[in-house]
Amino acid sequence: MRDVAAAAGVSRTAVSFALNNIPNRNISEATRQRILKVARDLDYAPNTQALNLVTGKTMMVALVVRKTTQQFAGDAFLSEMIEGLMQALEPEGYHLMVHAAHPNASGSTYRDLVRTRKVDGLLISSPMVHDPEIRLLHDEGTPIVLNGATDEPDIPSVDVDNRQGASVAVRHLIALGHRRIGHISNAPFTYTASCHRLEGYRKALADAGILADERLIHHGDFTDESGYAPMLALLDLPEPPTAVFVGSDTVALGALDAIRSRGRRVPDDLSVIGFDNIPVGKYLTPPLTTVHLPAIDLGRHAGAMIVQVLRGDLLPSPTVSLPTRLIVRESTRSLSE
Amino acid sequence: MRDVAAAAGVSRTAVSFALNNIPNRNISEATRQRILKVARDLDYAPNTQALNLVTGKTMMVALVVRKTTQQFAGDAFLSEMIEGLMQALEPEGYHLMVHAAHPNASGSTYRDLVRTRKVDGLLISSPMVHDPEIRLLHDEGTPIVLNGATDEPDIPSVDVDNRQGASVAVRHLIALGHRRIGHISNAPFTYTASCHRLEGYRKALADAGILADERLIHHGDFTDESGYAPMLALLDLPEPPTAVFVGSDTVALGALDAIRSRGRRVPDDLSVIGFDNIPVGKYLTPPLTTVHLPAIDLGRHAGAMIVQVLRGDLLPSPTVSLPTRLIVRESTRSLSE
DNA sequence: TCTCAGAGCTAACGCGCGTTACTGATCGGC
DNA sequence: GCCGATCAGTAACGCGCGTTAGCTCTGAGA
Numbered sequence: 108m109r110d111v112a113a114a115a116g117v118s119r120t121a122v123s124f125a126l127n128n129i130p131n132r133n134i135s136e137a138t139r140q141r142i143l144k145v146a147r148d149l150d151y152a153p154n155t156q157a158l159n160l161v162t163g164k165t166m167m168v169a170l171v172v173r174k175t176t177q178q179f180a181g182d183a184f185l186s187e188m189i190e191g192l193m194q195a196l197e198p199e200g201y202h203l204m205v206h207a208a209h210p211n212a213s214g215s216t217y218r219d220l221v222r223t224r225k226v227d228g229l230l231i232s233s234p235m236v237h238d239p240e241i242r243l244l245h246d247e248g249t250p251i252v253l254n255g256a257t258d259e260p261d262i263p264s265v266d267v268d269n270r271q272g273a274s275v276a277v278r279h280l281i282a283l284g285h286r287r288i289g290h291i292s293n294a295p296f297t298y299t300a301s302c303h304r305l306e307g308y309r310k311a312l313a314d315a316g317i318l319a320d321e322r323l324i325h326h327g328d329f330t331d332e333s334g335y336a337p338m339l340a341l342l343d344l345p346e347p348p349t350a351v352f353v354g355s356d357t358v359a360l361g362a363l364d365a366i367r368s369r370g371r372r373v374p375d376d377l378s379v380i381g382f383d384n385i386p387v388g389k390y391l392t393p394p395l396t397t398v399h400l401p402a403i404d405l406g407r408h409a410g411a412m413i414v415q416v417l418r419g420d421l422l423p424s425p426t427v428s429l430p431t432r433l434i435v436r437e438s439t440r441s442l443s444e
Numbered sequence: 445m446r447d448v449a450a451a452a453g454v455s456r457t458a459v460s461f462a463l464n465n466i467p468n469r470n471i472s473e474a475t476r477q478r479i480l481k482v483a484r485d486l487d488y489a490p491n492t493q494a495l496n497l498v499t500g501k502t503m504m505v506a507l508v509v510r511k512t513t514q515q516f517a518g519d520a521f522l523s524e525m526i527e528g529l530m531q532a533l534e535p536e537g538y539h540l541m542v543h544a545a546h547p548n549a550s551g552s553t554y555r556d557l558v559r560t561r562k563v564d565g566l567l568i569s570s571p572m573v574h575d576p577e578i579r580l581l582h583d584e585g586t587p588i589v590l591n592g593a594t595d596e597p598d599i600p601s602v603d604v605d606n607r608q609g610a611s612v613a614v615r616h617l618i619a620l621g622h623r624r625i626g627h628i629s630n631a632p633f634t635y636t637a638s639c640h641r642l643e644g645y646r647k648a649l650a651d652a653g654i655l656a657d658e659r660l661i662h663h664g665d666f667t668d669e670s671g672y673a674p675m676l677a678l679l680d681l682p683e684p685p686t687a688v689f690v691g692s693d694t695v696a697l698g699a700l701d702a703i704r705s706r707g708r709r710v711p712d713d714l715s716v717i718g719f720d721n722i723p724v725g726k727y728l729t730p731p732l733t734t735v736h737l738p739a740i741d742l743g744r745h746a747g748a749m750i751v752q753v754l755r756g757d758l759l760p761s762p763t764v765s766l767p768t769r770l771i772v773r774e775s776t777r778s779l780s781e
Numbered sequence: 782t783c784t785c786a787g788a789g790c791t792a793a794c795g796c797g798c799g800t801t802a803c804t805g806a807t808c809g810g811c
Numbered sequence: 812g813c814c815g816a817t818c819a820g821t822a823a824c825g826c827g828c829g830t831t832a833g834c835t836c837t838g839a840g841a
Contacts, residue, residue, distance in 0.1 A: 108827065118791045123829060135789060152559035156496040157827035160796050165493065167541070176527060180740060181723060185523040190516045193544050202562070204504070204541050207530050222489035224797095225539070331723065360727045385724075386518060386668065390697045392729035403517055445797065455821050460799060472819060494797035497826050561827095 108151065115145040122146070126153070159224075168196065168413055169204040169226040171217045173233055178329040179207060183357060183385045184402040188254070191406020192230070199414050201227075210235075221249050228413050230254055234264075236299045252413040254405065256299050256426060263416060265408040265427040269300050272398040272431035273307025273352065274314075276380045279396070279433055280350040281315045284442035285378060288312065289348035291337045291362055292326040293355030293382065301326065304354045304382065323348055327358035334361030342369050349442055350378035356385040356397055363391070363438075374440035384434055394436035401429055445488065452482040459483070463490070496561075505533065505750055506541040506563040508554045510570055515666040516544060520694060520722045521739040525591070528743020529567070536751050538564075547572075558586050565750050567591055571601075573636050589750040591742060593636050593763060600753060602745040602764040606637050609735040609768035610644025610689065611651075613717045616733070616770055617687040618652045621779035622715060625649065626685035628674045628699055629663040630692030630719065638663065641691045641719065660685055664695035671698030679706050686779055687715035693722040693734055700728070700775075711777035721771055731773035738766055 112119040117138060124134045125142040159165050170192065172179055179185075189203065196203055204226055208217045218240070220226045228250030234241060234257050245251050245262045253264035280288050290308045292301040305324070312319050322344060325337035334353060338361065341348055353359040359381040366373055373379050373393060381388065381397040388395040408427055415422055449456040454475060461471045462479040496502050507529065509516055516522075529540055541563055545554045555577070557563045565587030571578060571594050582588050582599045590601035617625050627645045629638040642661070649656050659681060662674035671690060678685055679702065690696035696718040703710055710716050710730060718725065718734040725732040745764055752759055 119828085120791060120793095120830080121789090124790090127829080129830095138789080150559075152556060154497075154827050155560045155562045156493060156502065157796090158829080159493040160491075160497050160798090160827080161829050163796075176531075180524045180527040182523045183520075183723075185526070186519045187517045189522070189542055190513060190544070193542070194513075197544070202541055202543070204539055205526055205530070206539070207527070207534070219489060222487075223492045225492045331727070360724060364727065386520075387697060387722075387724045387728075390668070390701065391724075391727065456798085457800085457821060457823095458819085461820090464799080466800095475819080491797050494826090495799080497797080497828090498799050500826075 108153065111142065111146050111149055111151050114149060115142045117142060163224075165224060165227050166200055167202045167204055167226045168228045168230055168417075169206045169217065169220050171206050171208050171220075171229055171231045173208050173210050173231065173235075174329070175209055176207075181330055181357065184383070184400070187402035188232070188406040191403040191408075192410040193406075194403075195407045195410025195414065201410075201414065201417075218244060218249075228252070228417050230409055230413055233294075234299060235297050236302055250413065250416045252409050252416060254409050256303070256428075258299070260426055263412055263422055263425045265405060265412055265429070266300070267400050267405060267431055268428045269303035269431075270307040270310065272382065272400075273304040273354070274311040275307075275431065275433050276352050276382065276398050277308050277311035278315075279435070280352065280378060280380060280439065281311065281317070283350070283378065283439060285348075285350035286315075286317055287320075287323070287346065287348045287350070288317075289323040289341045289351040290325070291334055291341070291351060291353045291358060292324075293353075293358055294329055295326050301354060308352055327353070327355060327361075329355070329357070331357050331360040331364075334358035334363075335365045338362035338365035339369070342366065342371065348377070350380070350439070353379060353381050356381035356383040356388055356395060359395060359397075360391075363395075373438050378439040378442075380439050388434075389436060391438075393438045396436045396439040397434050399432040399434050401431075404429055445490065448479065448483050448486055448488050451486060452479045454479060500561075502561060502564050503537055504539045504541055504563045505565045505567055505754075506543045506554065506557050508543050508545050508557075508566055508568045510545050510547050510568065510572075511666070512546055513544075518667055518694065521720070521737070524739035525569070525743040528740040528745075529747040530743075531740075532744045532747025532751065538747075538751065538754075555581060555586075565589070565754050567746055567750055570631075571636060572634050573639055587750065587753045589746050589753060591746050593640070593765075595636070597763055600749055600759060600762045602742060602749055602766070603637070604737050604742060604768055605765045606640035607644040607647065609719065609737075610641040610691070611648045612644075612768065612770050613689050613719065613735050614645050614648035615652075616772070617689065617715060617717060617776065618648065618654070620687070620715065620776060622685075622687035623652075623654055624657075624660070624683065624685045624687075625654075626660040626678045626688040627662070628671055628678070628688060628690045628695060629661075630690075630695055631666055632663050638691060645689055664690070664692060664698075666692070666694070668694050668697040668701075671695035671700075672702045675699035675702035676706070679703065679708065685714070687717070687776070690716060690718050693718035693720045693725055693732060696732060696734075697728075700732075710775050715776040715779075717776050725771075726773060728775075730775045733773045733776040734771050736769040736771050738768075741766055 112122045122142055125139045230252050232254045234253050234255050256264045256266040294301045296302050309319055327333040353362050381395050384397045384399040388397055449459045459479055462476045567589050569591045571590050571592050593601045593603040631638045633639050646656055664670040690699050718732050721734045721736040725734055
């Protein structure tokens with residue numbers, strides 16, 4: 108910048124004014140054009156670090172993924188999530204950092220990101236139902252948007268309507284005549300999404316006047332393998348279910364495998380419905396009935412929200428809940444058939 | 445920091461020395477401990493921006509993904525790649541930024557990342573065979589590691605051995621008795637990976653004394669849908685292939701669908717082998733024979749390499765080629781059966 | 782002729798830190 | 812009792828930029 112100033116025969120201040128297009132004051136059009144030309148000729152690019160230091164902003168937000176190595180690598184929606192985030196962030200001039208924070212590790216690792224001014228705000232993925240860490244961060248004034256709801260409604264969050272989605276899934280099974288319906292969650296019930304999907308399951312049953320049987324409820328742990336054992340447990344019950352609602356397509360893969368290993372057939376012997384609508388669902392045999400999770404939209408909304416928070420705009424509503432959509436394929440069938 | 449200095453009754457310089465553990469000079473152990481304690485009490489965290497400005501480093505690298513929106517969202521390996529990268533980068537104190545750069549857009553968007561000192565180095569994903577942009581960047585001295593080889597061997601890159609992997613796949617088919625073997629690539633042949641996999645395909649055929657038939661060669665475009673039409677074209681040939689090597693499992697999904705739509709069966713009527721080993725491959729019907737792509741390892745190596753480049757260490761070899769592994773499942777079968 | 786307004790530009794400060802050059806105090810050796 | 816050598820600590824500069832206050836010069840009005 109100093110070089111540009113020297114080459115154009117003006118002061119560094121003038122260069123700053125010219126490049127940043129300071130209104131109609133202080134700089135004549137002639138010299139402005141001259142400065143711009145010199146800057147272009149010298150291939151000048153401003154130093155972001157210095158700019159950040161003086162503005163106090165980094166124009167960077169971190170996506171904090173609270174998953175273990177394996178869960179992280181197996182995340183089928185990370186790419187969609189990131190795509191959605193970038194669609195919202197890049198036009199506003201923000202950049203995206205990805206940060207892994209193992210769930211059991213001392214949580215303060217990502218707190219430092221904003222304390223040290225490395226990022227302006229945090230997007231936190233798959234939060235727990237009750238996470239004191241997040242509460243603390245928010246109360247400190249850290250700009251945060253959760254990807255997934257918690258039980259604290261004042262903290263900005265965007266999530267799919269898990270209760271509703273699960274309800275619709277289970278109602279679909281009930282409409283097909285099933286009354287003994289099992290559930291394998293996507294994750295332990297410390298995670299909000301699992302919790303809400305379980306609630307939706309319970310509600311749909313209750314609405315239909317079906318008594319919930321706790322022996323029909325098991326939990327997965329994000330991965331495909333984690334669906335295998337719970338499914339076997341369900342099949343080995345004295346009175347096994349005729350349909351199963353699995354809280355995640357990925358977990359359903361393991362469940363389907365378990366069913367196959369017992370020589371049972373889907374949907375003939377057992378209906379299975381998943382959740383998430385992973386891209387390969389329609390290529391499975393049978394194609395998997397599921398609840399669509401609009402992952403790109405989630406990212407887009409989360410991105411838009413963190414931008415608003417960072418700008419200081421007040422949010423219309425701190426929590427946003429996106430609708431799901433039932434996708435009926437061939438893994439569910441009427442019980443009477 | 446100034447506050448810490450004031451609270452400890454020393455100069456800011458002393459604080460800097462104490463916190464950064466400057467060797468055994470200039471600061472007494474007593475005051476050092478006092479300063480550290482005050483810093484802890486005041487919950488002091490250094491400002492990364494200022495630190496970056498003075499050190500000239502950002503400790504950040506960008507993962508540049510040259511894909512369109514849809515290709516990006518459908519990338520089954522992005523999460524594994526990122527996981528591997530972070531395993532290599534975080535212990536070294538580096539952070540990871542994700543940046544989308546559409547292939548046809550004016551390529552200089554990501555050049556600015558390093559010109560403006562937003563990041564120290566670039567990891568460029570899925571490069572073209574010949575990309576003048578990358579050549580330019582490297583010649584300018586920009587720290588770069590390619591994820592995927594180009595035809596310029598002096599630019600650091602890490603890739604799976606695509607030629608070898610494809611060769612092994614096709615040899616497997618030949619060993620099963622197939623001689624009329626089709627190929628649908630993972631992407632247009634402007635991409636290096638597609639190109640090399642095609643070469644491997646050709647070499648395996650040549651080695652077996654089989655004449656390549658150009659009508660058997662088609663190209664996909666990353667997505668599952670892009671495998672559908674090429675497969676139909678192969679099936680509609682007067683003399684259709686008895687086996688197909690598809691350059692990507694994802695593309696193979698569409699191809700399998702096309703086969704099903706024509707009422708043909710895999711592997712009875714046609715053997716299909718994929719490439720990449722996407723996680724759901726084993727859950728397909730039939731489970732997909734494929735070539736394993738060690739995506740996490742790729743990330744880990746790429747991360748380690750960019751760290752070396754940034755440190756100024758000289759690389760043992762600029763290009764690293766990771767081995768693949770044939771995974772035989774049930775989508776391929778001996779022709780004679 | 783003097784004043785005053787505005788246009789056109791610059792000097793200088795501060796953002797928060799690492800680092801170099803320097804000062805003042807203490808101590809052992811002759 | 813004096814001197815050089817260490818020890819403990821500080822003042823001040825610079826990283827590259829945005830920004831405020833102020834400076835100079837011109838021309839018009841009185």
